[in-house]
Amino acid sequence: MAAFDIYPEYEIVRNNERCTNCRVCEKQCANGAHIFLTDKNRMAADDDKCVNCHRCVAMCPVRALKIVKTNHTFRENLYWTGKSIKEIKRQAESGGVLLSSMGNPETYPVYFDKILLNASQVTNPSIDPLREPMETKVYLGSKPDKVVRDEKGRIKIDLPLHIKLSMPVMLSAMSYGSISYNAHESLARAAAEAGIMYNTGEGGLHEDLYRYGKNTIVQVASGRFGVHSRYLSNGAAIEIKMGQGAKPGIGGHLPGSKIVGDISKTRMIPEGSDAISPAPHHDIYSIEDLSQLVYSLKEATGYTKPIIVKIAAVHNVAAIASGIARSGADIIAIDGFRGGTGAAPARIRDHVGIPIELALASVDKRLRDEGIRNRVSIVAGGGIRSSADVVKAIALGADCVYIGTAALIALGCHMCRSCHTGKCNWGIATQREDLVKRLNPDWGYKRLVNLLNAWKHEIMEMMGGMGINAIESLRGNRLMLRGVGLNEKELEILGIKHAGE
Amino acid sequence: MREGMFRNPSGCAISGIFSKSGKRFSGRQIIESIAVMHERSNGLGGGFAAYGIYPEFKDHYAFHIFYDDIYAKRECEEFLEDHFDIVSFSQIPTRKLPEIKDTPLIWRYFLAPLPAKLADSQQDEGEYVIRCVFRINTGIKGAYVFSSGKNMGVFKAVGFPEDVGRFYRLEEYEGYCFTAHGRYPTNTPGWWGGAHPFALLDFSVVHNGEISSYDANRRTIEMYGYKCTLQTDTEVITYIIDYLHRKQGLDLKEICSVIAAPFWSVIATRPHKEREELEYLRCVFDTLLINGPFSIIVGFEGGMMALNDRLKLRSMVVGEKDDMVYVASEEAAIRVIQKDLDRVWSPKGGEGVIVTLEKGSA
Numbered sequence: 001m002a003a004f005d006i007y008p009e010y011e012i013v014r015n016n017e018r019c020t021n022c023r024v025c026e027k028q029c030a031n032g033a034h035i036f037l038t039d040k041n042r043m044a045a046d047d048d049k050c051v052n053c054h055r056c057v058a059m060c061p062v063r064a065l066k067i068v069k070t071n072h073t074f075r076e077n078l079y080w081t082g083k084s085i086k087e088i089k090r091q092a093e094s095g096g097v098l099l100s101s102m103g104n105p106e107t108y109p110v111y112f113d114k115i116l117l118n119a120s121q122v123t124n125p126s127i128d129p130l131r132e133p134m135e136t137k138v139y140l141g142s143k144p145d146k147v148v149r150d151e152k153g154r155i156k157i158d159l160p161l162h163i164k165l166s167m168p169v170m171l172s173a174m175s176y177g178s179i180s181y182n183a184h185e186s187l188a189r190a191a192a193e194a195g196i197m198y199n200t201g202e203g204g205l206h207e208d209l210y211r212y213g214k215n216t217i218v219q220v221a222s223g224r225f226g227v228h229s230r231y232l233s234n235g236a237a238i239e240i241k242m243g244q245g246a247k248p249g250i251g252g253h254l255p256g257s258k259i260v261g262d263i264s265k266t267r268m269i270p271e272g273s274d275a276i277s278p279a280p281h282h283d284i285y286s287i288e289d290l291s292q293l294v295y296s297l298k299e300a301t302g303y304t305k306p307i308i309v310k311i312a313a314v315h316n317v318a319a320i321a322s323g324i325a326r327s328g329a330d331i332i333a334i335d336g337f338r339g340g341t342g343a344a345p346a347r348i349r350d351h352v353g354i355p356i357e358l359a360l361a362s363v364d365k366r367l368r369d370e371g372i373r374n375r376v377s378i379v380a381g382g383g384i385r386s387s388a389d390v391v392k393a394i395a396l397g398a399d400c401v402y403i404g405t406a407a408l409i410a411l412g413c414h415m416c417r418s419c420h421t422g423k424c425n426w427g428i429a430t431q432r433e434d435l436v437k438r439l440n441p442d443w444g445y446k447r448l449v450n451l452l453n454a455w456k457h458e459i460m461e462m463m464g465g466m467g468i469n470a471i472e473s474l475r476g477n478r479l480m481l482r483g484v485g486l487n488e489k490e491l492e493i494l495g496i497k498h499a500g501e
Numbered sequence: 502m503r504e505g506m507f508r509n510p511s512g513c514a515i516s517g518i519f520s521k522s523g524k525r526f527s528g529r530q531i532i533e534s535i536a537v538m539h540e541r542s543n544g545l546g547g548g549f550a551a552y553g554i555y556p557e558f559k560d561h562y563a564f565h566i567f568y569d570d571i572y573a574k575r576e577c578e579e580f581l582e583d584h585f586d587i588v589s590f591s592q593i594p595t596r597k598l599p600e601i602k603d604t605p606l607i608w609r610y611f612l613a614p615l616p617a618k619l620a621d622s623q624q625d626e627g628e629y630v631i632r633c634v635f636r637i638n639t640g641i642k643g644a645y646v647f648s649s650g651k652n653m654g655v656f657k658a659v660g661f662p663e664d665v666g667r668f669y670r671l672e673e674y675e676g677y678c679f680t681a682h683g684r685y686p687t688n689t690p691g692w693w694g695g696a697h698p699f700a701l702l703d704f705s706v707v708h709n710g711e712i713s714s715y716d717a718n719r720r721t722i723e724m725y726g727y728k729c730t731l732q733t734d735t736e737v738i739t740y741i742i743d744y745l746h747r748k749q750g751l752d753l754k755e756i757c758s759v760i761a762a763p764f765w766s767v768i769a770t771r772p773h774k775e776r777e778e779l780e781y782l783r784c785v786f787d788t789l790l791i792n793g794p795f796s797i798i799v800g801f802e803g804g805m806m807a808l809n810d811r812l813k814l815r816s817m818v819v820g821e822k823d824d825m826v827y828v829a830s831e832e833a834a835i836r837v838i839q840k841d842l843d844r845v846w847s848p849k850g851g852e853g854v855i856v857t858l859e860k861g862s863a
Binding site: 120124127133137143147474476477 | 710711712713715716717718720721723724749751762764766777778780782785787790792793811814
């Protein structure tokens with residue numbers, strides 16, 4: 001087969017009138033898409049290598065570059081799309097599994113976009129967050145079933161340990177290894193500054209970041225990389241990762257080429273060895289095993305840390321969550337099928353799991369039906385794009401949300417979805433030193449804090465409009481939601497009415 | 502369309518009178534008080550709760566029941582006989598008025614749970630009675646128990662509250678506490694059960710406002726076995742108070758710290774012990790915080806409580822004269838029955854005003 005059988009998806013367009021041959025684009029592109037032709041004394045492009053990450057576009061001092069989607073096309077076919085054809089050709093060539101990164105980009109329904117929010121008119125007043133207190137503080141954790149009093153009749157303050165957050169948003173698990181040290185430092189510092197939590201992911205925690213422990217959730221995944229007692233004790237909470245929305249049912253694979261230096265040390269595995277997280281936890285083949293791990297971790301940390309169990313949103317998610325709620329876990333994190341990843345088989349990412357909106361609604365309902373919703377907090381993640389998504393998730397029943405992709409975009413990610421290549425030009429999903437240093441944590445964390453503050457303001461505005469001045473009064477308040485263009489069954493599962501009802 | 506089939510936001514007037522010494526007085530005053538606030542109602546609901554009115558049956562549950570027809574009455578009475586010892590029963594005396602139409606059958610029963618049935622149920626007496634009320638209200642078509650406490654009673658109808666008071670001949674009752682409600686619903690329910698007060702055992706609630714936390718509150722309280730059939734704020738508020746008081750053992754001050762919880766910034770300024778307790782209550786019962794505008798008067802055996810939402814988005818005034826305490830949406834509704842007050846004030850948002858009978862009084 002010819003080397004040029006597959007035409008590139010994107011074309012680099014260079015305005016030669018503007019280009020000064022400064023060769024910045026060439027230096028900036030880790031993929032080698034820009035070449036300087038010495039003999040002709042001008043720049044050229046290799047479109048095949050371009051991932052459309054916009055690094056060159058952003059760095060070009062004379063705005064001479066843009067990337068456009070090619071108009072080269074196969075004969076139009078609504079069933080056998082260009083994408084299908086190209087993928088078959090690539091697999092015919094390589095014999096391998098197609099790899100992909102970030103969240104599911106396909107055209108499945110986005111329920112967040114079919115839900116609208118309420119506002120007060122006449123019968124009760126909206127509240128102006130600039131003039132009145134507007135509370136977004138959240139406590140995550142288990143709540144006792146019954147108030148107990150001491151012999152003097154005073155309430156016994158026996159509240160199980162909680163995570164306290166200034167707003168209902170946390171930064172979701174992204175491991176050191178899958179993302180760079182500078183990205184990790186940015187997340188940690190942003191969480192500390194904003195009064196929320198970030199999550200180490202499954203790669204352990206770099207020694208230098210221990211100082212942000214109060215704002216850290218330490219993760220324990222099936223590979224147990226970097227898990228030791230100091231690590232567990234350092235976090236404000238421990239998350240057991242059972243699954244991930246982008247790749248339910250499978251584990252993880254960080255290639256040996258990325259297991260270098262501090263990453264090897266932090267993960268506690270030899271340099272150059274592949275870090276393979278098994279698909280299941282091999283000590284958890286059933287719900288009672290999960291309970292044992294929950295209590296093992298509690299024992300190991302002297303019952304001082306709330307335990308989060310994170311699962312991917314799959315078909316039977318409500319029953320699974322109900323089992324987890326009875327397992328001793330304090331918080332359940334549900335990751336929807338739009339959730340991001342540093343690398344996942346494309347077929348898994350694009351075809352396994354269910355939307356977070358439906359999963360969240362059915363979990364919240366099931367736990368209420370069984371009278372145990374107070375025993376756990378629910379964190380919803382997987383595709384949260386804006387403060388409006390946050391508000392809708394909370395009204396559906398979440399205590400809080402996880403954001404991953406949105407946080408990375410604040411740090412500079414341009415969603416080229418090529419994390420798995422390890423050549424992130426923005427210094428995020430890479431371990432190449434020259435690339436990593438492109439992300440300055442001093443700058444990165446401020447951008448992320450800006451994003452969080454902006455969302456907080458917007459959340460407060462939306463709450464005020466609904467006449468609500470404490471975030472807990474929004475939680476599960478589904479009357480504040482209406483569906484548009486949803487069928488009866490979808491409305492039933494979401495537990496909301498249609499607009500106009 | 503009946504109350505409960507849709508959500509019905511209402512504006513309202515409320516009023517309450519309480520004698521701390523337990524001196525019993527006639528229902529005439531409360532009618533005069535609520536009548537002043539005529540324009541805060543629109544004729545689609547009015548009602549009263551009266552405490553200390555049945556001293557001769559003070560140890561029995563007084564059920565007030567609306568029946569659509571005699572079939573409902575027959576079925577309901579069969580149920581009552583199965584579960585209670587019926588000590589006395591009669592039609593509730595009313596006065597024919599052109600303003601009050603579509604009158605259902607209105608009956609009153611004084612009941613004691615059958616000891617064997619109660620023991621079988623493995624519930625305490627209060628829970629047993631409440632379950633019976635729920636079973637009648639959801640299971641017997643055309644029967645609706647709207648009052649179920651001891652030595653107290655609710656009287657309500659569709660109409661302006663002053664007409665409802667005259668209809669029920671409220672001036673002929675004597676009690677130590679009366680509360681009243683005039684309703685301004687935005688829909689037209691036309692059903693008597695939907696009028697207020699809403700009551701469960703001896704707790705009764707009159708409420709002015711529209712709470713924005715309704716569904717968060719409803720979904721939480723339904724988890725604990727309550728069923729919100731009317732979809733009104735008053736119903737869910739009553740259930741929350743009952744749950745916190747009867748099932749969680751909180752006192753009224755603590756209940757105020759849950760349903761009108763202080764802001765976190767305020768909690769942070771309190772002394773250690775109090776801060777811990779407020780943080781605990783707010784955290785454990787976070788979704789029972791009642792958000793949005795409300796003023797409520799809660800009547801209960803031996804006491805009355807008035808409370809505003811924490812931003813005070815509804816007017817509510819309290820007045821005192823000797824042993825009498827008056828609460829109303831407007832000061833005029835107090836002045837009309839007591840011109841010469843020792844003290845008048847507007848309680849702050851979230852600050853519960855709780856009055857109880859003095860020791861040794863009736």
